[in-house]
Amino acid sequence: MPDRTLxxxxxxxxxxxxxxxxxxxxxxxxQNEPKRCPECRKAKKAQFNRNRRRQSN
Structure with a gap:
């Protein structure tokens, strides 16, 4: 499997x-390849975690 550019x-x-x-x-x-680059994945995850903390308070 060669590296792929997305x-x-x-x-x-x-x-x-x-x-x-x-x-x-x-x-x-x-089965699905990533749709976001590592930086955007990290930002999306941080945003999701911030939203979860707000909802649990």
Missing amino acids: ICQDCSREFVFTEGEQEFYKEKGL
Whole structure:
């Protein structure tokens, strides 16, 4: 499996979906490739966690 270059749906920048990441996704049974670059995934996760904390208070 060669590395693949994908486009982030949030920031439209290119990012590499490495062979190792592809193997990890396959091992975990994940069938869809990532739609966000690592930076946008991190920001989205942080936003989700902030929203969860607000809702639980």
